[in-house]
Amino acid sequence: MTALELGAGLGMCSAVAAKHGINNLVSTDNDLYVIQLLKENLERNKHSEKQQIHIHSLDWMAAASDFNAEKTHPVFLELESLGGADLILLSDVIYGATESVVSK
Numbered sequence: 797m798t799a800l801e802l803g804a805g806l807g808m809c810s811a812v813a814a815k816h817g818i819n820n821l822v823s824t825d826n827d828l829y830v831i832q833l834l835k836e837n838l839e840r841n842k843h844s845e846k847q848q849i850h851i852h853s854l855d856w857m858a859a860a861s862d863f864n865a866e867k868t869h870p871v872f873l874e875l876e877s878l879g880g881a882d883l884i885l886l887s888d889v890i891y892g893a894t895e896s897v898v899s900k
Contacts, residue, residue: 798822800871800881802854803889807834810849811841813885819847820878824854824871850874 798820801810810823823838825831831853838849852871859865859872866872875881 797882798875798878798880799883799885800824800875801885802856803886804834804851805830805888807837807841809885809887810834810838813883814838814841814843814847814849817843817847818883820850821848822850822852822871822874822878822881824852826853826855828853848878 797818799810799813799818799822801807801813801821801823804810804823804825807823810821814821821838823834825834831851835851838851842849852874854869854871859869862869
């Protein structure tokens with residue numbers, strides 16, 4: 797099974813997925829300082845040596861506006877090599893929103 801975490805931050809969801817035996821984990825964030833901490837946290841929480849943990853920087857807005865992202869961005873290439881994502885994890889990913897997404 798392969799899981800993709802978007803906006804992983806320090807990797808709580810990814811760490812839990814790793815502890816529960818997700819074989820392939822692709823964890824992303826856009827903050828380069830956070831990515832270093834994410835790498836350290838996930839390496840400490842690996843379930844087994846067979847487990848593959850991949851960490852990438854991903855700017856959603858840049859990827860959404862890049863028509864070649866599927867063919868060139870490391871996250872998409874990684875997912876393609878793993879056969880796609882079976883599970884997508886998101887947590888606390890809208891904290892920067894300036895307008896409500898739900899109308900009354």
